[in-house]
Amino acid sequence: GAGVSQSPSNKVTEKGKDVELRCDPISGHTALYWYRQSLGQGLEFLIYFQGNSAPDKSGLPSDRFSAERTGGSVSTLTIQRTQQEDSAVYLCASSLFRDSYEQYFGPGTRLTVT
């Protein structure tokens, strides 16, 4: 595809369940970022991947959050034992290189925890 894609677009889950969010970056982009956007906190950085490595995980809010990237491409963000405060839009972005200014965002996954 031409842009960053994310799935699912919407996810409703019960408190305590685990969820997986997927990001397909633009082909050939080496850097991948996850952000979270919520009404109270705005847009916050979660984790950065360079290739399959995550040199910066400083934004992950708790150990219930984890992410991986495989084949230098697809990334999955996993939230275990979801809580209501996890409700937000999770955005993925990719860029060609680590220091590229152009960062392309996907449409996001809206997560609602009931």
Place this chain on the structure above:
Amino acid sequence: TQLLEQSPQFLSIQEGENLTVYCNSSSVFSSLQWYRQEPGEGPVLLVTVVTGGEVKKLKRLTFQFGDARKDSSLHITAAQPGDTGLYLCAGRTFDAGGTSYGKLTFGQGTILTVHP
């Protein structure tokens, strides 16, 4: 923790008016970006400013980076209903090695509504 204070949070104006959105911080950023976001979509990059004092123009939009690289502004001339949306400023910081990469710190955003 680097913070970006963006103001105003909400802006409701009539078509043809001018407006300015501000983004301020006590921290130095290696670069400042402005994004626009539509409902249900991810942010789209409008401009990147890198040099202190830099001014960039994009049609009716003028972006400025402060001399000390701590603040930025977005000015829209003769706003149109098509300018309606969420505007976000975002800064890139330096890592421990003195270089920067794409990790962004975002302001809280400005919701702009332009009435016909």
